[in-house]
Amino acid sequence: MKRLFSFIAMLTAVVFLTTAASDPYQDALKADPYNAAGNYHPYPVPKYYDTKAPKGYTPFYVSHYGRHGSRYLIGATRYTHSTEMMDKLHDAGLLTSDGEALRNELIAMKAAHAGQDGILTQVGSREHQGISSRLYKRARKVFQQKKRRDVLVVSTPVHRVLQSAFNFTGVLKGKEPDLNFQLYSGDKYKDYLARSVPDSVREPLEEKCNAVLEEMLSELLTGPGVGSKIFRNTGRVQEILGDESLAKFMYTLLEESSIAKCLDIDVDPFSHFTDEEILAFGKIYNARSMYAFHRSQECGNPNNTITGIPLLLDFILKADEALRPNSTRCADLRFGHDSGIGPLLGTIGVEGYDTTPSLKDAWKEWPAYEYIPMGSNLQMIFYRNRQGDVIVKMLRNEKETVIPALAPFDGPYYKWEDLRAYFADICGLD
Numbered sequence: 001m002k003r004l005f006s007f008i009a010m011l012t013a014v015v016f017l018t019t020a021a022s023d024p025y026q027d028a029l030k031a032d033p034y035n036a037a038g039n040y041h042p043y044p045v046p047k048y049y050d051t052k053a054p055k056g057y058t059p060f061y062v063s064h065y066g067r068h069g070s071r072y073l074i075g076a077t078r079y080t081h082s083t084e085m086m087d088k089l090h091d092a093g094l095l096t097s098d099g100e101a102l103r104n105e106l107i108a109m110k111a112a113h114a115g116q117d118g119i120l121t122q123v124g125s126r127e128h129q130g131i132s133s134r135l136y137k138r139a140r141k142v143f144q145q146k147k148r149r150d151v152l153v154v155s156t157p158v159h160r161v162l163q164s165a166f167n168f169t170g171v172l173k174g175k176e177p178d179l180n181f182q183l184y185s186g187d188k189y190k191d192y193l194a195r196s197v198p199d200s201v202r203e204p205l206e207e208k209c210n211a212v213l214e215e216m217l218s219e220l221l222t223g224p225g226v227g228s229k230i231f232r233n234t235g236r237v238q239e240i241l242g243d244e245s246l247a248k249f250m251y252t253l254l255e256e257s258s259i260a261k262c263l264d265i266d267v268d269p270f271s272h273f274t275d276e277e278i279l280a281f282g283k284i285y286n287a288r289s290m291y292a293f294h295r296s297q298e299c300g301n302p303n304n305t306i307t308g309i310p311l312l313l314d315f316i317l318k319a320d321e322a323l324r325p326n327s328t329r330c331a332d333l334r335f336g337h338d339s340g341i342g343p344l345l346g347t348i349g350v351e352g353y354d355t356t357p358s359l360k361d362a363w364k365e366w367p368a369y370e371y372i373p374m375g376s377n378l379q380m381i382f383y384r385n386r387q388g389d390v391i392v393k394m395l396r397n398e399k400e401t402v403i404p405a406l407a408p409f410d411g412p413y414y415k416w417e418d419l420r421a422y423f424a425d426i427c428g429l430d
Helices: 002-020 024-031 033-040 080-091 097-113 122-138 140-144 159-175 187-193 199-220 234-241 246-257 275-293 302-322 338-348 359-365 416-427
Strands: 058-067 150-155 180-185 329-336 377-384 390-396 399-401 413-415
Touching: 024 033, 024 275, 033 275, 058 122, 058 140, 058 159, 058 302, 058 338, 080 097, 080 234, 080 246, 097 246, 122 140, 122 159, 122 377, 140 329, 150 159, 150 187, 159 180, 159 329, 187 302, 187 329, 199 246, 199 275, 199 302, 199 359, 234 246, 246 275, 275 338, 275 359, 302 329, 302 338, 302 377, 302 416, 329 338, 338 377, 338 416, 390 416, 413 416
Parallel strands: 058 329, 150 180, 150 329
Antiparallel strands: 058 377, 377 390, 390 399, 390 413
């Protein structure tokens, strides 16, 4: 009996230690392996609540930025190398049953991408329809004002972004037919909606980032067992790959598989990889995403200063226009890319975007599937009382958020004068 109690006690201790050591990122991948897809992850329909506005305040204006929704991969030659190599390995008899299934699914994904390079999928269309519907539901009064019926819409000229804008605005127009929409698009607007970091700045930083990614690739996707679920003999596979390492080929297979849930076809390529391989890919890809769309200890914050500030300045200036006494504008809707929304949120410093992790720790502090999935957005809802006082609530991916560096007025609500002063200081405005 004593031995039984000792065994139970030991087992309880093991369970406790395992639970205590539970890692949020690994738990997230167990719940949904495609969380490893980072910024390729479809937009998650949020579970949110609204903190009631202070008494006497009514919403009257919305300022919004939304990344395009789920899309096909960019690059007309995507899947070409991977499927050709998988064909060679098939012919050599080196694919396991999982390898054969993965090969077939990659072929199906390649066929789905034909002629659809970077185009929005129907998944992406539904994402923006949903975001628009929920905005209308929670801020209906904004779009029902008799004297404020104008909506300004600006978009980069990229096809998927325009498609996202049409899906979003179509919902609002269907609910409020009398709204007046003005849509503008072109390189003029891309210059501040998703301004590119100049090559002279980007290239040396990219070298630093790539060096870290190579280290992570060697540390995480190299070693016994890697590839053994899909390949019968990894040594022979490496011979066929030639100068390309097995680790790099595995990364390519994982990266091209990670877009699966954004597509309009029923495939599940991640089911053919091990949990360890998916975790390794997620950590590496997360580091790449944070470098590209946020900031890091190794590469600093050029995304914020070069891309984020011009966009934040646009939020300030358009809000100034909308707050004029005779303004007829009820909403400013911007549509762009991850390369715009990431730097914008990082420049503002909202929760989650207020830290600067190292690239190798990005997955711990800035999980990309949560912070910059397809359809990522910032919504600022402005409220006013009878005395003309204005307060603002910010929503990141439709969830209330705050700026840790700036104390709010009430709950998640900020006085616009305080928020504007904070923004203006960042942008160098007087």
